[in-house]
Amino acid sequence: MSATTVGYDxxxxxxxxxxxxxxxxxxxxPVGVWIAIVLVTLFVIAAVAPGVLESQSPAAxxxxxxxxxxxxxxxxxTDQLGRDEFSRVVAGTGQSxxxxxxxxxxxxxxxxxxGLAAGLGGRWADAIVSRLxxxxxxxxxxxxxxxxxxxxxxxxxxxxxxxxIGTAPGYARMLRGQLVAVRDAGYVEAARAVGHPYGRIVxxxxxxxxxxxxxxxxxxxxxxxxxxxxGLSFLGVGPPPNSPDWGTLLYAGRDYVSAAWWLEVAxxxxxxxxxxxVTVIGRHLQDRLEGRVRxxxx
Amino acid sequence: xxTLNTTAGSPVAGSVSGAPLVRVDGLRVSFGKxxxxxxxxxxxxxxxxxGRTLAIVGESGSGKSVTARTxxxxxxxxxxxxxxxxEIHGVDVSGYGDAQWRKLRGRxxxxxxxxxxxxxxxxxxxxxxxxxxxxxxxxxxxxxxxFARVVELLDQVGVPDPAVKARQLPHELSGGQxxxxxIAAALALDPGILIADEPTTALDATVQxxxxxxxxxxxxxxxxxxxxxxxxxxxxRLADELIVMRRGEVVERGDAAEILSAPKHEYTQKLLDAVPxxxxxxxxxxxxxxxxQATVSDLKVVRAHHAKPLAGGNxxxxxxxxxxxxxxxxxxxxxxxxxxxxxxxxxxxxIVGESGSGKSxxxxxxxxxxxxxxxxxRLAGEPWSGIKEKQRRxxxxxxxxxxxxxxxxxxxxxxxxxxxxDTVARDISDTVGQKGRVGELLDLVSLPRxxxxxxxxELSGGQxxxxxxxxxxASSPRVIVCDEPVSALDVSIQxxxxxxxxxxxxxxxxxxxxxxxxxxxxxxxxDRVLVLHNGRVVEEGGxxxxxHNPREEYTQKLVSAVPRLRISGRAQQVA
Numbered sequence: 001m002s003a004t005t006v007g008y009d010x011x012x013x014x015x016x017x018x019x020x021x022x023x024x025x026x027x028x029x030p031v032g033v034w035i036a037i038v039l040v041t042l043f044v045i046a047a048v049a050p051g052v053l054e055s056q057s058p059a060a061x062x063x064x065x066x067x068x069x070x071x072x073x074x075x076x077x078t079d080q081l082g083r084d085e086f087s088r089v090v091a092g093t094g095q096s097x098x099x100x101x102x103x104x105x106x107x108x109x110x111x112x113x114x115g116l117a118a119g120l121g122g123r124w125a126d127a128i129v130s131r132l133x134x135x136x137x138x139x140x141x142x143x144x145x146x147x148x149x150x151x152x153x154x155x156x157x158x159x160x161x162x163x164x165i166g167t168a169p170g171y172a173r174m175l176r177g178q179l180v181a182v183r184d185a186g187y188v189e190a191a192r193a194v195g196h197p198y199g200r201i202v203x204x205x206x207x208x209x210x211x212x213x214x215x216x217x218x219x220x221x222x223x224x225x226x227x228x229x230x231g232l233s234f235l236g237v238g239p240p241p242n243s244p245d246w247g248t249l250l251y252a253g254r255d256y257v258s259a260a261w262w263l264e265v266a267x268x269x270x271x272x273x274x275x276x277x278v279t280v281i282g283r284h285l286q287d288r289l290e291g292r293v294r295x296x297x298x
Numbered sequence: 299x300x301t302l303n304t305t306a307g308s309p310v311a312g313s314v315s316g317a318p319l320v321r322v323d324g325l326r327v328s329f330g331k332x333x334x335x336x337x338x339x340x341x342x343x344x345x346x347x348x349g350r351t352l353a354i355v356g357e358s359g360s361g362k363s364v365t366a367r368t369x370x371x372x373x374x375x376x377x378x379x380x381x382x383x384x385e386i387h388g389v390d391v392s393g394y395g396d397a398q399w400r401k402l403r404g405r406x407x408x409x410x411x412x413x414x415x416x417x418x419x420x421x422x423x424x425x426x427x428x429x430x431x432x433x434x435x436x437x438x439x440x441x442x443x444x445f446a447r448v449v450e451l452l453d454q455v456g457v458p459d460p461a462v463k464a465r466q467l468p469h470e471l472s473g474g475q476x477x478x479x480x481i482a483a484a485l486a487l488d489p490g491i492l493i494a495d496e497p498t499t500a501l502d503a504t505v506q507x508x509x510x511x512x513x514x515x516x517x518x519x520x521x522x523x524x525x526x527x528x529x530x531x532x533x534x535r536l537a538d539e540l541i542v543m544r545r546g547e548v549v550e551r552g553d554a555a556e557i558l559s560a561p562k563h564e565y566t567q568k569l570l571d572a573v574p575x576x577x578x579x580x581x582x583x584x585x586x587x588x589x590x591q592a593t594v595s596d597l598k599v600v601r602a603h604h605a606k607p608l609a610g611g612n613x614x615x616x617x618x619x620x621x622x623x624x625x626x627x628x629x630x631x632x633x634x635x636x637x638x639x640x641x642x643x644x645x646x647x648x649i650v651g652e653s654g655s656g657k658s659x660x661x662x663x664x665x666x667x668x669x670x671x672x673x674x675x676r677l678a679g680e681p682w683s684g685i686k687e688k689q690r691r692x693x694x695x696x697x698x699x700x701x702x703x704x705x706x707x708x709x710x711x712x713x714x715x716x717x718x719x720d721t722v723a724r725d726i727s728d729t730v731g732q733k734g735r736v737g738e739l740l741d742l743v744s745l746p747r748x749x750x751x752x753x754x755x756e757l758s759g760g761q762x763x764x765x766x767x768x769x770x771x772a773s774s775p776r777v778i779v780c781d782e783p784v785s786a787l788d789v790s791i792q793x794x795x796x797x798x799x800x801x802x803x804x805x806x807x808x809x810x811x812x813x814x815x816x817x818x819x820x821x822x823x824x825d826r827v828l829v830l831h832n833g834r835v836v837e838e839g840g841x842x843x844x845x846h847n848p849r850e851e852y853t854q855k856l857v858s859a860v861p862r863l864r865i866s867g868r869a870q871q872v873a
Contacts, residue, residue, distance in 0.1 A: 185706065186701060186707040190707040191720070192667060193667060193697070194769075195691045195692075195693075196720075204709075204720075
């Protein structure tokens, strides 16, 4: 990803809020990020007001044009019942995005708690958390999720919880590794030598540096969570398929993959586009927060 | 070391007998659009005869390494190269392509790279790297033959137990052994020309001396040696001819002894002046002046806040320090064993030792970052070790540190300003005042204020070390612990940094604990010297006394291993 890196010496401060500022601000955002912003906006519209984007009702059947290839009238083609795949993808956005955002969000929050305990909590906490993570790792994610859904019953919230519990150990272990590497870094020792309290060192140096890789991983995890959720839907333990998410579409198209590839490619494509767009924006935000991209004149 | 019994190198096909091994006229190299576009090497010429050593000396960015790599065809695809004449073994190689260079490399010209830990493949046994040349050039096809050759080579370069070491991984060898293995790899095909790029930069003085002896021995067997270095002392020990480069240009060339004793060019003179030693003590090493008076007095005001009268006259006192670490084999090893010393106000105590001598552990104990197992540290007469970190925190500003590698001591996300401001924030609460102080501190260390928004990665090595110094003095400390503060710097930058530290000592009333493996640097800065070996104090005393007339055997070995400038004429002037 490209970002405009500007040296401080050739940087002219612009008054915040002025027309020149916003012009420079817009200019400091790379084209790739702009494209990602536009795409994410479309996803938001699809999730909030699917009617705006749907070309026809996602449930409208037209058996005369079943399994039709993508065309101008059906951008993503039609399924075995002649339903417009594009409209179905748009209709499934809301549930998919919720599953992706919330499940990954819960997983990351849990991972941060576990990772901090393991990475900074001392030898005992580390041993306990690390063993717990290893136990969780030893179960296939799917098996773990199935267990949860069977016990608590199938609904959107249990599905989200199941995906979160399944994916959290991976994040936690990565964060622990990062924390262990960062806690002995030269700049941490330097901060100790300056005499800063440990809490301040953790919040200013250790945590921000350790969490960096997790930001991109979170955005990639959104796509992955959607796929995990779809796997559960496929096994019939997901929420009732009254509003099918992208995963359900993926599995519905599986039987027709040789005759109608678009039923597989279309939902897969939007999952990838969402994940990439969010990643691109996430990286750019990270660059901006850390000052690698600045608003400057010229 | 065993006898060296190989013959002179095999010449290239069609080589002209009697021609010099290498002849380069008007070499120009650029990584731009054309040879004329911002060249990094601008017209270098030399010839190399068998049994001679040519040294190319210069600081970072001088083009010395690029020049050396041109002789191997290793400048990369982006490089544009032009020469008036470029011959190896009398054969014109100016139009050579990749395949032709590959035939030449290793067989006719060997390369000894710097930093053996990186240059050897971590995941391969040493024999594989050393035997790479014969394997690729298919001179030895049978496995036993190849292994026997590798063992022979390792034996030649003085690696102990060559048959065992050949089957070990690089990390199982010591630094000196790794460097020897690299030399063995370069010698594997018995090339006539050996190029050594900073061959001893990462090595301890005694090991460095051995490696230099080894290189000299290969030259005496008729090899031609090209040695690339920033270290004039290393060069003066080996070189017959000398080329001094700056910004891609040759500023001076000729007989090495002549140039080193009577340099004609100002820059060569500056480089020689910049070399610290016992002779240079009390003198400036760099021509520029630093430190503006206004800032200095400002800082003194802050200092008065936490200056307390000294009890007992010692700023810092270490008594009987012992610290053990448990290795991966669960065996506790004493890194520091009964180390004691005192530091008086405005004094500089040099701590000398080779890697593994425990000098950095001493620094950590002094800074209160590690607790000693036995013994104690007192700062300004009050206990510093054996107390709670909370009790230390208020007095932390009295003590600060400058690291060898400033880059890793800065949070990579933070700008220069934030790094320094973070320390300033203890004394000044408002942001405007903090930023003002940061500016003053940057002035103090002669760092342009325009750099304050830069991230550490965007700075040069010298600039980074200046930021580290600004941070270290920001809290107005009484004692600054310097852990190898100039080891990673070019000699002229090193000179500037040492001068800066000297100025700050005079103007801010700080004392230094100066840790280094470089005896010249330590001798230049220190009033008293402590010699550490295996965690123990071997010798202690005034720096002239210890470093000119060492009493202990180990110190004598250390002092004699230091390569010295062959500058008889100049030394007499100075002394």
